C-alpha cells in the first residue's frame with residue numbers, strides 16, 4: 001500500500017509556482033493577484049480562505065480577502081463582484097461556498113467574469129471542460145488528476161467509481177476521468193444518494209473516488225483488493241483529545257480500508273492541500289492569460 005502524499009505533492013507544485021513567480025518578477029511582469037470573498041463566519045470557510053491567503057503569500061502572489069457580514073445583500077455582493085471584474089489588478093476571484101441562503105450562488109456565477117473564475121464553477125468554464133476546450137478546471141478534481149499523474153497511476157481502461165455528484169467535485173471528476181486524456185480513459189460510474197446497493201458498485205472499482213461528506217461511509221467490505229482510493233471528504237468531528245476540540249475525518253474508514261489498497265489518500269494531508277495548490281495554479285494561468293486572452 002502506497003500513501004498518496006498530498007502535502008508533499010502540493011509542496012512540489014507550490015515550489016514550481018513560486019519559481020515561475022520569481023521569474024515573472026525578475027522580468028518586471030505582473031504578479032498574480034487572487035481575490036477571495038467570504039460571507040459570514042462559518043468556521044470551516046474561514047480556515048480554508050485563510051489557508052488560501054497564506055499559500056498566496058508563500059508563492060509570492062498578491063491577495064485580497066474581502067470579508068462581509070452575513071447580512072450583506074445579494075445586490076451589494078453582486079456590485080462588489082462587478083467592481084472586481086473591471087479591476088485589471090485582480091487576475092482571479094473566488095467566492096467561498098457555502099453562501100447564506102438569501103444569496104444565490106448561481107447569480108454570483110452569472111455576474112462573475114468567467115475569465116477570472118479560477119474555481120472553474122462558471123457555466124462557461126464547465127461547458128468548455130466538458131467539450132475538452134482550454135478552461136479553468138475546478139481545483140479539487142484538478143488536484144486529484146495531479147496526484148494520479150505524479151504517482152504514475154494507470155487509469156486507462158480502468159473502472160473508476162465516483163461517489164457523490166456535486167458540481168464542485170463529483171460531477172467534474174467523473175467527466176475528467178472519462179476523457180481521452182491521461183490521466184483519464186477510464187470507464188466511469190457515478191453513485192449518489194439514490195444509488196441502489198452502493199457497495200455493489202464500489203466493489204467494482206479499480207479507482208474509487210469518494211466525495212460525500214459522511215465520515216467512514218466506505219468500509220473495507222466495500223473495496224476491491226488492490227484498488228486506488230481517493231478520499232475527498234473532510235468533515236469536522238468532535239475530538240476532545242485535541243486542543244481545538246475537533247479533527248478532520250474522511251469518507252473512507254482509513255484504518256480498515258488502507259490495507260486492501262494499492263494506493264490511498266489520507267485525510268488530512270491528501271486531496272485538501274492539492275486543492276489549494278491547484279487554485280494557485282489557476283490564478284497563475286489567469287495572470288499569464290494562458291486560457292483566455
Ligand SMILES: NC(=O)C1=CN([C@@H]2O[C@H](COP(=O)(O)OP(=O)(O)OC[C@H]3O[C@@H](n4cnc5c(N)ncnc54)[C@H](OP(=O)(O)O)[C@@H]3O)[C@@H](O)[C@H]2O)C=CC1
Pocket residue numbers: 140163164165166167168169170191192193194195198211212213214232233234235271272273275
Ligand atoms: N478536500 C477538498 O479539497 C475538498 C473537500 N470537500 C469535502 O468533500 C465532501 C463532499 O463535498 P461536496 O461535493 O461539496 O458535497 P455535497 O454535499 O455538495 O455533495 C455530496 C454528494 O454526496 C451524495 N451523497 C450523500 N449521501 C450519500 C450516500 N449515502 N451514498 C451515496 N452518495 C451520497 C449526494 O447525493 P445527492 O446529489 O443525491 O444529494 C451528493 O451528490 C465534503 O466532506 C466536503 O467537505 C469538498 C470540496 C473540496
Ligand SMILES: Nc1nc(=O)c2c([nH]1)NC[C@@H]1CN(c3ccc(C(=O)N[C@@H](CCC(=O)O)C(=O)O)cc3)C=[N+]21
Pocket residue numbers: 047048051094095096097098119139140234248267268269270271272273275276
Ligand atoms: N468557492 C469555493 N471553492 C472551494 O474550493 C471550496 C469552497 N468554496 N468551499 C468549501 C470547499 C472545501 N474545500 C477545501 C479546501 C482545502 C482543504 C484542505 O486544505 N484540507 C486540509 C486540512 C486543512 C485543515 O487542517 O483544516 C487537508 O485535508 O489536509 C479542505 C477543503 C474547498 N472548497
Ligand SMILES: [Mg+2]
Pocket residue numbers: 166
Ligand atoms: Mg456543496
